[in-house]
Amino acid sequence: MAASASSSPAKGAPQSLSGLGPFLRPYRVQIGLAALFLVLAAVTTLVFPMALRSLIDGGLVTTDRGAQTMALRNHFLELFAVAVALGLFSAARFYTVSWLGERVTADLRNAVYARVLRQSPAFFESTQTGEVLSRLTADTTLVQTVVGSSLSMGLRNAVMGVGALAMLVWTNPYVMVQVLGILVLVVLPSMWFGRRVRKLSRASQDRVADSSAIAAEVLNAIPVVQSYTAEGREATRFDASTNAAFRTAVRRTKARSVLVAFIIIATSAALLWGLYQGTQAVLNGDITAGHLGQTVVYVIILASSAAVLGEVYGDLLRAAGATERLMELLHAKSAIVSPSNPAAAPVPPAGSAINFEAITFHYPSRPGTPALRDFSLNVAPGETVALVGSSGAGKSTVFQLLLRYYDPQSGRLLLDG
Structure with missing residues (x-):
């Protein structure tokens, strides 16, 4: 599967996830x-x-004992039906979203690998x-987490949060408009923290890649490393790289923790203010106890949705950095380009x-350091030529240019004129 290059968004921004569109x-x-x-x-x-x-207003307030028992039974059956529907819909959502995450990640990994091979x-x-x-392992795993889990959780809690907020505004318009105004003020600091987490997320992925690069380099040349008894030096170098990745991850985690704590505390404070106003309305006889119970549950849904969205936003920022790095590989241009009509x-x-x-x-x-400088050679058809020289003289380079692994900076290489 090929993805067409597009104008890239700001570095590390959540819009980087748009690269997953194809x-x-x-x-x-x-x-x-899934939707x-x-x-x-x-x-x-x-x-x-x-x-x-x-349940509260119709099943608990009724004075007739028999009618109350029947009402409670019916209301609990209704609640159970709601729970069954919620379980079935959640299971179907989980399966479809998980399948989608696995499939998209496999396609992305295949596309990046095929691009690298070329x-x-x-x-x-x-x-x-x-x-x-x-990038093929750690970064694609992050993308899989977002597409197959975090994004679905975020969208579900966004729908629930908006719905709960709409119900609260509908049932308690004056109080909840005040709360909504306070919530708007929560967004501005959250955006500042989000930019900080985004930058650190990309830096953390880069440091992990550095450690993987060192390990691959050393393990691919382990006989050379052992022949120079350089195991200790290479272990120290890898240790320094992993510690740098750890320090960057800790900084990212601290920034993300502050972001989540701020969102939860600020949102809960605003919602508790609205809840306090609701209890005063019950005491004044303006609303019923069932109305207050409904308000309490909607407040809990809205607060939990805000908390989940704060965590999901952090996951999106991490995945944005990973997607950006994968898109760099996917859109990389080869230095050797075949003619359009060979x-x-x-x-x-x-x-x-x-x-x-x-x-x-x-x-x-x-x-x-030129490997070849002003090199000329003519080989006639059927002629056998031996290239002799010391190590580093350019013998292998001649064959690599002949196979067009590279293009020379100057000069020409001709086949049959």
Whole structure:
């Protein structure tokens, strides 16, 4: 699956998740089903306080003992029906969203891997293998967590929070408009904390990739490391890298903890103010006890939704950084580009002629040290030529240029003229 390049959003911003769009579009049906079950589960949760209000006002206030018993039985059956519906809708939502997360992550991992395989050797000189592996494993796991869990939880709690807030404003308009004004003030500091968490999330992923790169580099050359008895030095270098990743993760966790604590405390304070006003209304006889019970449950739903959204926002910020790094790989341009209309090379019976004309080439990792300088070589069809020289003289480079692993900085390489 290929993803088309698009204009990238601000670095590390939640909008970076828009890069997952091409991987989500083929599964519109599953997304639609997940959204349907999500809304049904949220609406069922919002119906529960209304059933509770009916229980209190209709089943507990009745003076006739027999009628009260029958009313209580009916109200509890209604509550049980709501619970059954909530369980079924939640299970269906969980399955569809989890399937979607696994499928999108597999497609993303395959697309990134296929893109990396098509990069020229110059790419692997500037990008360590361990870093690529980190993006294919750790970063895609973060994306899977968001698509298959966190995003669904966030959307469900957003629907529940908006619904609970709408019910509270409908039933207690004056008080809840005040609370809503206070909640708006909570958003501004949360945005500032969010930017901080976003930057640290990307930095944390980069440090983890650094550790993976060091491990891959050392383990791929373990005979060389052991021949120089450099195990202790390499262990110290890896330890320093993992400690740097740990320190960055701790800073990210501290910032995220402050963000979550602020959202929960500020939101709870605003909602408790509204609840206090509701109790005063009951004492004054303006609303019933069932109305107050309904208000209490809606307040709990709204407060818990705000708390979950605070945590989900942190997950989204981490996944945004991971998605951004994956999109960098997915949109990476190879230094070697095939022609749009390649022509088949003829295969002469006597062999082909090869001409190197004033070739100058240096590897991307060593731009200041030419591997070949003003190199010329003519090989006639059927001729056998041996390249002899000391290590580092450029023998392997000649064959790598012939295979077009690289393009020279100057000069021409001709096949049969």
